[in-house]
Amino acid sequence: MSEIIWDTEQTPMITPSEVMQHIYCPRFTWFMNVQNIPQHEESRFKVLKGREVHRRRSLENRDYLRRKIGAVKREIEVYLASPTLRLRGIVDEVLWLKDGTISPLDYKYTEVRDVVFKTHEMQIILYAMLIHEVYAASVTRGFVAYVRNGNQLLEVPVTEEKMAQARLLIGQIFDIMRSGRLPHRTAHRIRCEDCCYKNICV
Numbered sequence: 100m101s102e103i104i105w106d107t108e109q110t111p112m113i114t115p116s117e118v119m120q121h122i123y124c125p126r127f128t129w130f131m132n133v134q135n136i137p138q139h140e141e142s143r144f145k146v147l148k149g150r151e152v153h154r155r156r157s158l159e160n161r162d163y164l165r166r167k168i169g170a171v172k173r174e175i176e177v178y179l180a181s182p183t184l185r186l187r188g189i190v191d192e193v194l195w196l197k198d199g200t201i202s203p204l205d206y207k208y209t210e211v212r213d214v215v216f217k218t219h220e221m222q223i224i225l226y227a228m229l230i231h232e233v234y235a236a237s238v239t240r241g242f243v244a245y246v247r248n249g250n251q252l253l254e255v256p257v258t259e260e261k262m263a264q265a266r267l268l269i270g271q272i273f274d275i276m277r278s279g280r281l282p283h284r285t286a287h288r289i290r291c292e293d294c295c296y297k298n299i300c301v
């Protein structure tokens with residue numbers, strides 16, 4: 100089901116998860132937000148739920164990751180919303196750094212790796228934009244921690260170019276919702292093989 104909510108001024112907002120799904124395949128936006136066909140994936144949901152339990156447990160005793168970053172203050176599980184950006188979401192942590200900037204930190208229950216996934220990178224950029232809006236603070240970088248079989252902390256630079264890409268993606272999603280236009284398929288057709296919409300996606 101669509102995750103769109105409305106604030107008191109009736110401004111529609113989407114979540115970073117919806118942007119990630121749109122990156123995966125723009126038709127996800129159409130199926131979920133135009134056709135209102137949720138992703139019925141019972142078994143997948145159970146897998147994700149199991150992962151979430153592990154992930155929550157793995158969040159314990161992560162102080163050394165924050166120390167590595169040099170955070171002087173933190174807030175956990177922070178709800179952020181901006182009608183201006185048309186975006187809302189809950190970030191795992193908001194960190195105040197020694198240099199006066201603020202950063203998002205998101206944990207991923209994923210095998211450690213040397214390079215941030217593109218979708219995770221965009222998620223951090225979106226949280227960084229939200230933090231900038233909500234706290235009126237400078238946000239120059241964010242962090243992703245891959246914690247499945249270790250603790251790999253990776254930095255994501257927050258650049259004008261990446262923020263422009265994020266705004267473009269948000270604009271594309273709202274354009275699909277407004278017009279009802281069927282977007283193009285993903286260029287990575289292998290993703291269709293285990294897609295929950297494959298039987299109705301023509």
Ligand code: SF4
Nearest residue numbers: 124126284291294300
């Ligand atoms: S079947 Fe392929 S093109 Fe259609 S929604 Fe799924 S991933 Fe996208």
